[in-house]
Structures are given as structure tokens and as C-alpha cells.
Amino acid sequence: MYAYWETVATRWKDNDVYGHVNNAVHYxxxxxxINTWLVRTAGLDIHDGDAIGLCVESHCVYKASVSFPEPIRVGLRVGHLGRSSVRYELGLFREDGETVVAEGHFVHVFVDRETRRPAGIPGPLREAMGELVIGDDLPRPL
Incomplete structure (x- = not known):
């Protein structure tokens, strides 16, 4: 289950020569x-904030093909929230919200913008991430 949902339109250029959305597009x-949620919902200041999140790991398992012009429903949750790192887990679904297209994760380590040394996730951002932590009462896809 996922705590945050967003529908993303596929684009004409996302299809590859085999007629389906190319694997790189899933990433x-x-x-x-993730970054739309961080900026719009969690309040991450990507231009002037003291801490920035760097991707140190990503993974994707492909389950089904999808093609333009099909929209993709993306579910987001937090699987682990550490002092300076967070593991986002995502599910990509067909528009019906039931058929899994892919599942993956990204790990961000938050670092000081200047020194690039690990830094604690700032309080308001950590609170917002806490709302995405996996639980039994999370909403189902729309």
C-alpha cells in the first residue's frame, strides 16, 4: 500500500522501438x-536549503508493459527513515490502480549543500516523510 499517489502522463517519446515505454523512463x-512530493508537499528547498538529498541507490523490477498514451499511477511510501537517509518505495500501476507495471525504490542520503557530508534530515522534512511510512491504515489506489 502507498500513502501518496500521483498520475503521470506518458509521452510519445517514451515508447521505444518495441512499442512500449522504455525501462529508463520508469526510473x-x-x-x-519523489522530487515533486519533496518540493510541493514536504517543503524541500532545492535551490537554497541547507540539506540536499542525493540518490545513492535505485532499483526497479518490471512487471508489465505499458505504452503511450497510457497514464501511469505512481504510489509512493517510505520504507525506512533513518537519521540522514530515507528509502522511498514506489509502485507504478496502469490507470486502473490494480495492474502493477513496475516496483522500485530510491535511497536518498541527505548531505550538507556545501560540504557534501551527511546531515540529519531537517525536522519539517522528516515529519512529512514520517507521514509516508508504511502502516496498516494507508489508503488504497484511487
Missing amino acids: SLMDTV
Whole structure:
């Protein structure tokens, strides 16, 4: 189950020569949904904030094909929230919210913008991430 949902349109250029959305696009969609949530909902200041999140790990398992112009429903949750790191877990679904297209994760380590040394996740950002931590009462796909 996922705590945050966003629908993302596929683009004409996302299809590869085999007629389906190319695997690299899945990573881009996951990265986009994570960072959209961080900026719009969690309040991450990507331009002037003291801490920034760097991706140190990513993974994707492909389950089904999808093609333009199908929209993709992306579910986001936090699987682990550490002092300076967070593991985001994502599910990519067909528009019905039931058929899994891919599942993956990204790990961000938060670092000081200047020194690039690990830094604690700032309080308001940590609180927002806490709302995405996996639990039994999370909403189902719309």
C-alpha cells in the first residue's frame, strides 16, 4: 500500500522501438514523483536549503508493459527513515490502480549543500516523510 499517489502522463517519446515505454523512463517517473512530493508537499528547498538529498541507490523490477498514451499511477511510501537517509518505495500501476507495471525504490542520503557530508534530515522534512511510512491504515489506489 502507498500513502501518496500521483498520475503521470506518458509521452510519445517514451515508447521505444518495441512499442512500449522504455525501462529508463520508469526510473525517471519514480525520480520525478519523489522530487515533486519533496518540493510541493514536504517543503524541500532545492535551490537554497541547507540539506540536499542525493540518490545513492535505485532499483526497479518490471512487471508489465505499458505504452503511450497510457497514464501511469505512481504510489509512493517510505520504507525506512533513518537519521540522514530515507528509502522511498514506489509502485507504478496502469490507470486502473490494480495492474502493477513496475516496483522500485530510491535511497536518498541527505548531505550538507556545501560540504557534501551527511546531515540529519531537517525536522519539517522528516515529519512529512514520517507521514509516508508504511502502516496498516494507508489508503488504497484511487
